[in-house]
Amino acid sequence: MxxxxxxxxxxxxxxxxxxxxxxxxxxxxxDPTAEVSIVRDGERIGQYSLLEDETVTVTDDVGGYNLVLISNGEVRVCDADCPDKLCVKQKSISKGGESIICLPHKLVVQIISKEESDLDAVTN
Amino acid sequence: MKNKAAYLGLLLAFALILSYIEVLLPLQTGIPGVKLGLANLAVLLCLYLFTVKEAMLLSVVKAVLTGLLFGNLYMIIYSLAGAVLSCLVMAVMIRLGKWHVPVVSAMGGVMHNVGQLIIAYMTIQTYGILYYVPILLIAGLITGLLIGMIVSLALPYVKKVIERSERV
Structure with a gap:
């Protein structure tokens, strides 16, 4: 027993x-395959790996700028000269699909994950 | 056993009714794929009363029929994979005789989910499905334990009834 x-x-x-x-x-x-895509005014500025630390400065035609910082697998906008500074106040993003958007500069920083896009499938 | 076909028919009817009850029950867990698996009561009873062969037959027919009645073709494939795997594992465990009924049933529940996850992985081919494994393992364990407790309580009575009818 x-x-x-x-x-x-x-x-x-x-x-x-x-x-x-x-x-x-x-x-x-x-997710090690995740990448950061930076798009300004519909135009792709670049795509970076989340694993490598990098600082990207995005400038527009009239002199506005956003400083995008990639470090420790996280992305945030650490400085910008937009009027509301909402992009700077947002917390860091790291998961697929998350994004930081700066409306005055028409800037979209988004995490693109290959895993995420495959998930839509019918299983039942 | 002279009335084997009749008992198997009864067990199959029992399984189908339980599946129907489960569809009717407003017991939604909120996680797709997680359900009580009441119909496995019949399969487990069959394993303890007869042999692997009968239990396997019962679970395959049950999976196909419940799929046709309450689900769709996808569901049949998933249930078949789960049913066959869980039936095999439970049969081996009963043969070894080292475990109590609820634990055998719990492993059956776990393996049922594992079988379905294998099919799901083959269909959508992504590691994203891994997120789901721990949840389904635990869910299978808990529901399996519950079903097993019911079976271990019911088994002596069912055995007595069958023995009595054999003597007549």
């Missing part, structure tokens, strides 16, 4: 451990 209970506990904890392990792996790891 005791032996059976022991076997029960072992197999159930195995399943729980696998689940916990997968849970950890999934939520700790960020």
């Amino acid at each position: 005791i032996k059976k209970v022991k076997a029960d506990v072992i197999i159930i904890s195995c399943v729980l451990m696998v689940a916990a392990l997968l849970f950890g792996v999934i939520y700790m790891n960020d």
